Amino acid sequence: MGGTNKSTVEERKKTAWADWGYRLLPVLSILLLILSWHLASSNSPDSFPTIQATWERFLLLWEKPIMRVSYPGHILASLKRVCIALFFSWLIGISFGIIIGWNRKMDAFFGTIFAFIRPIPPIAWIPLITIWFGIDEFPKILIVFIGAVMPVVINTHAGLSSVEQLYLNVGTAFNANRFQMLFEVAIPSALPSIFAGIRTSTSTAWMVVLAAEMLGAKSGVGFLVVRGMDGLDMPLVLVAMITIGVIGALLAAVTNFMERRLCPWMSIR
Amino acid sequence: MDEHKVRLEISELSKSYETKEGRFQAVEKIDLKVYDNEFLVLLGPGNCGKTVLLNMIAGLEQPTSGEIRLDGSVIQGSDRRIGMVFQKLALMPWKTVMQNTEIGPKFRGVKKEERRKKAQSYIDLVGLNGFEKAYPAQLSGGMKQRVGIARAYTNDPEILLMDEPFGALDAQTRFVMEQEVQRIWEQEKRTIIFVTNNIEEACFLGDRIVLFSECPARMKEIYVNDLKRPRDVISQEFLKLRAMISDNTDLAL
Numbered sequence: 313m314g315g316t317n318k319s320t321v322e323e324r325k326k327t328a329w330a331d332w333g334y335r336l337l338p339v340l341s342i343l344l345l346i347l348s349w350h351l352a353s354s355n356s357p358d359s360f361p362t363i364q365a366t367w368e369r370f371l372l373l374w375e376k377p378i379m380r381v382s383y384p385g386h387i388l389a390s391l392k393r394v395c396i397a398l399f400f401s402w403l404i405g406i407s408f409g410i411i412i413g414w415n416r417k418m419d420a421f422f423g424t425i426f427a428f429i430r431p432i433p434p435i436a437w438i439p440l441i442t443i444w445f446g447i448d449e450f451p452k453i454l455i456v457f458i459g460a461v462m463p464v465v466i467n468t469h470a471g472l473s474s475v476e477q478l479y480l481n482v483g484t485a486f487n488a489n490r491f492q493m494l495f496e497v498a499i500p501s502a503l504p505s506i507f508a509g510i511r512t513s514t515s516t517a518w519m520v521v522l523a524a525e526m527l528g529a530k531s532g533v534g535f536l537v538v539r540g541m542d543g544l545d546m547p548l549v550l551v552a553m554i555t556i557g558v559i560g561a562l563l564a565a566v567t568n569f570m571e572r573r574l575c576p577w578m579s580i581r
Numbered sequence: 582m583d584e585h586k587v588r589l590e591i592s593e594l595s596k597s598y599e600t601k602e603g604r605f606q607a608v609e610k611i612d613l614k615v616y617d618n619e620f621l622v623l624l625g626p627g628n629c630g631k632t633v634l635l636n637m638i639a640g641l642e643q644p645t646s647g648e649i650r651l652d653g654s655v656i657q658g659s660d661r662r663i664g665m666v667f668q669k670l671a672l673m674p675w676k677t678v679m680q681n682t683e684i685g686p687k688f689r690g691v692k693k694e695e696r697r698k699k700a701q702s703y704i705d706l707v708g709l710n711g712f713e714k715a716y717p718a719q720l721s722g723g724m725k726q727r728v729g730i731a732r733a734y735t736n737d738p739e740i741l742l743m744d745e746p747f748g749a750l751d752a753q754t755r756f757v758m759e760q761e762v763q764r765i766w767e768q769e770k771r772t773i774i775f776v777t778n779n780i781e782e783a784c785f786l787g788d789r790i791v792l793f794s795e796c797p798a799r800m801k802e803i804y805v806n807d808l809k810r811p812r813d814v815i816s817q818e819f820l821k822l823r824a825m826i827s828d829n830t831d832l833a834l
């Protein structure tokens with residue numbers, strides 16, 4: 313009895329240590345990053361702004377708007393473009409992916425065109441879209457949409473065209489009609505795949521919006537990067553870069569949260 | 582029990598597949614009558630075509646030749662009166678135990694309240710009360726198989742096909758489940774066609790035992806087993822039946 317008790321206590325101690333370790337490791341890596349930033353910048357503060365300078369630029373940004381848009385205003389401008397584009401890319405991408413993934417004829421019809429359009433990077437659309445729609449909000453959202461819709465279509469298509477025969481057999485054995493087969497069997501079984509597409513589309517949309525803003529915009533985090541570059545304001549570039557990283561990570565966390573809420577069975581081991 | 586009322590009649594049933602190496606015969610000329618309310622066991626070595634045969638009865642696969650009659654008329658495709666417990670569990674991981682169990686009546690458009698009541702009664706019957714909201718990934722192998730059984734019963738089939746339902750279970754759980762299935766069958770009589778590759782399981786459960794050859798599945802012999810239930814697996818008669826079947830069996834069983 314005593315022996316087993318002791319070993320369980322020891323084991324508990326061990327797992328407690330491991331828990332702490334896993335919580336500590338990310339903190340450690342961030343500290344290391346900051347330290348190397350500090351070392352790198354203290355040698356050449358002109359070309360690589362120090363932590364101090366970047367922090368001060370960050371505080372200044374809150375007081376002094378750029379192009380009459382505040383710092384949160386720039387973030388919101390980028391986020392608004394991303395969210396609108398993502399909404400439509402999910403709506404249209406999932407529907408289209410389901411149609412071509414479930415229907416052989418549709419797949420044969422659209423598949424080839426899609427294979428051609430797919431490798432064109434969203435940025436390559438900018439000249440055409442600029443000629444067609446100018447440099448307003450809409451063309452930027454459209455470019456983000458083009459980038460974000462591809463992974464959704466591809467993953468949804470993959471999920472629906474590879475539904476396990478076993479599940480389809482269950483549907484048949486219990487006399488599912490075509491509608492039930494699609495909505496009760498095929499789509500739920502493709503959800504992990506669809507969510508993989510949603511995750512990729514979110515990160516793609518965030519990258520594309522920044523690129524689009526860098527090529528021509530009067531607001532947005534991407535615009536801040538260009539502004540810093542043009543004005544030789546390196547601390548501003550760094551503030552913008554860190555903002556991009558943080559918002560990108562937050563967006564990924566939001567999609568993860570959504571996935572866990574909508575597909576609770578997927579997070580069981 | 583009216584032993585000789587034929588429910589299901591299989592005649593000259595064959596199935597072959599076209600493969601890269603040529604024609605592959607999985608099931609060859611099966612002739613079989615299944616009586617009302619009997620517990621029929623199909624016993625055969627691994628890979629001999631048992632699942633293919635059941636899939637044809639369930640309407641999941643098209644026979645190459647031959648026909649299947651239910652109550653005298655030929656059936657095509659999946660028939661409402663025939664239910665199936667799958668060999669590979671085949672629970673939908675995105676549905677809870679309750680949602681998996683109620684799937685049959687749900688697809689038929691039965692109202693939620695009504696189908697839930699029915700599903701609940703079978704969940705209770707297989708001993709899963711309290712696990713209604715669990716997902717399959719949270720259940721043990723034996724519990725998953727119980728859900729598969731509850732799901733099939735909830736759809737109220739007149740003929741229940743069970744494809745090696747306990748093949749993946751450990752010996753102890755397996756024996757418990759065998760007793761369980763027998764209990765449910767005695768409580769709610771219906772025709773059961775039960776596939777296994779285990780001689781002891783076959784002798785324990787079957788009213789009749791159909792012995793199959795190696796692939797392609799052909800019928801070798803039909804044994805009538807009228808030992809009193811529940812059967813004593815170490816009684817003289819049981820061991821004798823078991824030995825008789827095992828002597829007549831192809832290798833690899």
Ligand SMILES: Nc1ncnc2c1ncn2[C@@H]1O[C@H](COP(=O)(O)OP(=O)(O)OP(=O)(O)O)[C@@H](O)[C@H]1O
Nearest residue numbers: 598605607626627628629630631632633634778796
């Ligand atoms: N769709 C198919 N195409 C080609 N061959 C098939 C197909 N389905 C089954 N077979 C073959 O038919 C044979 C019998 O398969 P089946 O699954 O019926 O065996 P089984 O008796 O159920 O075996 P087990 O006891 O392992 O479940 C196997 O050799 C299998 O490879």
Ligand SMILES: [Mg+2]
Nearest residue numbers: 631632668745
């Ligand atoms: Mg099988």
